[in-house]
Amino acid sequence: MWFIIGIIIGIVVTGLLWLLKRNNSKITWYEWLVGLIGLAFLLFALQNFFGSLAELMPDSANMFLLLIGLPGLVLLAVVWQLAIRRAKKD
Template identity: 45%
Template sequence: MEYFIPFALIGAVAAIGIFGFVKWLQRKNIKANWYEWLIGVVGFALLLLAVQHLFGAMTELFTFAAWMGFAIIGIPALVLMVIAWQLVARRAK
């Protein structure tokens, strides 16, 4: 219960960010393929998982495991999200 507010804020920021991103794509008239959405969603889910792992391991006072897990899960998440972004950006040009 002590992490309800941070996770509620993370959820709110994520929802606002996704909404803003979709509106930006519509405004620029950019169409994304299904696989670009899939890669982006998997990357975003991994990023949320990395943040949850960081909070959970910090709660258990496993500082090294928290940061290592965050890096091990978070770096592939960022790579997947950058790949999805590049696929859309290169096709949009």
């Protein structure tokens, strides 16, 4: 499963870099940093979600998604909005 997730993330990052280069867009260093932290939170939450489900602890799995996965999604949404707003300003 993690091999496939790694391939998907690689394809998405390559597509993102290609799209940024095509549109001559720039992403600042702190947007990359916040995006990587958000992605790490999301992957960490997914790994622990499936691990907790495998150990038959669904309450723990759902709580981990809520407490770690949701902030990861929020961080990714913040990066997306920052990039969109700067692109509109330019």
